[in-house]
Amino acid sequence: MVDAGSSDSPLEEVSAGAYATEAFELLGNETRLAILVALWEEYDPFGEVTVRFSELRDRVGTADSGQFNYHLDRLEDHFVRATDGGYELSQAGLKLVRSVIAGTGLEEPTLESTAVDMACKLCGEPVAVAYEDGWVYVRCTECAGLWTDAGDRSRGHLAKFSLDPAGLANRSAGEIYAAAWVHSYQRIYGMLEEVCPTCSGPVERSLAICEDHESGGPCRNCDRHLRIVARLRCTVCKELAQAPLGTVAKYHPAVVAFCDEHGLELQYGFNDLDHIARRLEVGGSAVEQVSEEPPRVRVTTAIDGDEVALELDDGLNVVAVE
Template identity: 30%
Template sequence: MDGEREDGEGRPAVAAATFSLLANEHRMAIMRALAAPGEDGHDPAGLTDRQVYTADAVGPPTKSYSELKAATDIRDNGQFNYHLNELLGTFVRKADDRYRLTWLGLLADHMASTKLETDGVGRAFDADADCLACGATLRAVYTDEQFFELSCPDCGIGYEQMHVAARGVESHTDAGLLRAVASRAHHERGIFATGVCPRCSGSVERRVVLPPDADRARTVPQPLVYCRCTACHAPDFPTVGSLLLAHPAVVGFYHDHGVDLRRTRPWTLPFAASDAAVTVESSDPTRLSVRARRDGETLVVAVDETGAVRGVERDRQ
């Protein structure tokens, strides 16, 4: 028990010591310089065809000592060398007289960039999709806190919520942002469905959560699946149907009816975003069935309390 307590108490100290290395404007300047591409927009070192297949060459761009120093405003050699050496091993790696960010360095730079890019990024617009419950036009809102939300302004149903980094949002039109969010939703929920965290690759626990009061107006379109990473504790709350969109039976059903789910926005699919598509067969234990209908054929997917598929039926009427 003592060993566990010491380990738990030691983690914050290690984290504090690690991030304290970045608490200096010169070191952050070195980090930003290493993260930046060359003037032509490409890695200044370039990659040969052979290097493309070399694992060590796949990663952040590299810079020579002179390139790196020239990209910063640190003119004193001793000061530059001191701060560069402080970063080596944790955030920066040196190999063959070239420097590059480690993967931890990339994450740290991403966090720093995300903080710097928060001002004036908010926007709101009407989405080109209607609420499946009341028919009103959905409203998309992206805040200065870099949080995207898609909901119905009339009945209040929420269809999508996720963090989207400002760096990516700035490159998209409104329609492009919706496509990006839809792609992220497909990708991340598909990974969560396999029991793996899309953020840290840790093991994920899942459980279906039914609305606490069936008579109360719902603010979400379906029963939810509470997904929680046991390693980084990242949560997600997809609808039951959206968690199943990557299942082979669901993909195959829609493909047979001419629908490529990868290019479909989940909030436009009743299977993923309509309460009418879900039947609660039992609450103890939790058992659900989710239905998709296309061209006279019905797909019924049976789901247990963890959101796992327990049976699939197709019926043409």
């Protein structure tokens, strides 16, 4: 329990850091928030980005010049930059407003379970896509899928992709699925390079191995169909991703070249349901644990009877290519 007399602000009791705490406190004022939104509304990424003081004050609608100047000055250290031509959002300010826009979308984000032109790779039955709480869920309409949600084993999933609500804007169900696919791969590949796509912080990479895995369906211990997956976690903002090791392997140049030689492009034109379906049908990967201590796995990608295999250590580093 926090001592009521120990601090003027509850934010001082948490561990975000003094600079971050100050930034959070700055956002608790409507005039400052209005300044940020007004600067964003005037922002043109390929044109003029600065707004003069008088114009900015008129846009915000604050009559008291002194009060407006005070709030603007408070923002300068974090979210606003003063220039000879006026004021503009700093990179932190621009990212903040973009995060709000991305997190809310232009309209209320909704997508009921909707069938798309794809078949389940397990049973061949139709696939449906739904959007819930920032996630695009890909579900088979018939079988139990590859994994289940913890606490809700009646809902089998084939895939689950994070997507900001803005990703639903002006897109059909199939286009939402494709956009979520692209966004997910960009995020995973950035984290494989150990750079967080959210905050640019360093990323920890590891193997997640279920020691008591149950085969034949989603495991009751890990809620996954796959015994071994890649786990990626930002050490700064706690962004995370979990991916099949076949996805990790398909980022390596040896596997990219192998797939290209066999008519499967991995890096271009995959914002398309037909391409996604082909990628799921061709170039499947098999995973084998070859060492327990230290943990090592072999990921083999096969097309038309040919194979390429990578051996990965616990940090997802490629230690051998066959």
